[in-house]
Amino acid sequence: MEWLTLPFSFPFMRDAALIGLAISVPAGLLSCFLVLRGWSLMGDAISHAILPGVVLAYVAGLPLIIGAFAAGLGSALMAGWLQENSRVKRDTVLGVVMSGMFGLGVVLYTAIPSDLHLDHILFGNMLGIGPEDLRLAGLISAVVGALVLLKWRDLALVAFDPVQARVSGLRTRWLDYGMLAMISATVVAMLSSVGIILAVALLIAPGAVAFLMTRRLSAMLAVAVAVAAVSTLIGVWSAFWLDSAPAPTIVLVLTAQFILAFLWRNIATRRNVAG
Template identity: 80%
Template sequence: MTEFLTLPFSFPFMRDAALLGLMVALPAGLLSCFLVLRGWSLMGDAVSHAILPGVVLAYVAGVPLILGAFVAGLGSAMAAGWLQGNSRIKRDTVLGVVMSGMFGLGMVLYTAIPSELHLDHILFGNMLGIGPDDLRLGAIISALVGGALLLKWRDIALASFDPVQARVSGLAVRWLDYALLAMISATVVAMLSAVGIILSVALLIAPGAIAFLLARRLAVMLGVAVAVAGFSTLAGVWVSFWLDSAPAPTIVLLLLIQFIAAFLWRNVATRRNTAG
């Protein structure tokens, strides 16, 4: 039994995949709560798709791909935030336009510019092929983003629930929004090697959505979301070994199963309370 549980992690590449997933789980879990509470779930999707042209242009310029991804993701997120705040267009419409436009630009650049980039790895990740640089980057981003969120979660919560009161209290709400967008972009960059562009959105939404169903206080919600993200990444890597499947989609599948279970549990609990 012990060998059955530990055998997958006896291989270095499996241990590295699990370690990177656990690193990413902290900022992704914390951010997912605020994205769900703010109605910003599509923001993570927009950022994850918007980094593709940055990756291609960084390859052409000969600079680190991570740098191009971060600049493109942050620029697109801030542009979407500015457009939403200075026009009558609703947030979901702005995000849809920015997301599809940037992803389309990335695909055009990818096909027009000869390169050795593997689109599958960019889109879906390559957890079993990560190296020391990916682990170092994941550790740095996890420490910076996770630390900032843990220090400022009360301010971000106040700005999320009552922005008027936050302004009266002296908080720079707009700068908090921009800081949150920067942290989303950095976390997506950290997840680029782990789950790729497309599947990273699941880790930025599902843990917070599951925690929202299970918890009634924000502090508890944050803890539950991080635990869900960490468990899903660790269990997903372990299950993928025995199923001979890719880790990233397995992680997302486990998140979906947990969301369905939390949804059913919440419905049953609500009916019992109503009946009582």
């Protein structure tokens, strides 16, 4: 059994697993609503849009998380405003804003001398995180997790029937803003772990797997968090033996789980039809 526990006997591997488990909670919960609302591109857009905020925060001497959060939330709000005030569809607006902000970030990074490592920002550095990264991820996980569990019924009504949500007196616009803020905060928590490129996988795949495996939202939320957590542990453990980076290995495990869930759902559906 030593082969099973050996990777986690090293402190840097334990820290990688811990920060992965921490971000699994908000990522799993939010992924359900992103999948149900068709907001998958929103997570992608926010994760790419934080790059210029990170660079500008570094230049200004501010904590990188402040610049990342401001850029991510600002870009999401700008995309929403453009979509509401034009005939252009949401996915088109998100594509333009995402590519524009990411391009701006790369230009700023190359134009401004800095000690930032672009590969760590893009792909994360799970094996090099420190205590501050763990504390930040834990804090964001606790806050976002508590908010989602507190408002999950309202968020569900907005996802399934936005018209009924407005008629019922819910402030749907504020719920949307709250969702965007929580997505931005979760992406910030992922900045030092999986990076901004691979963050979108954790914001989509757990909810997609849970959607295929469940029929009730409460079960979907629990399964999505479990999928993200299990994928993190398996990914970090596998990365040790494969001598690979943990973040992309976690994404591969998530992809494998989605394929298995898809096949399982198809087989179950055929059996029900045949029966």
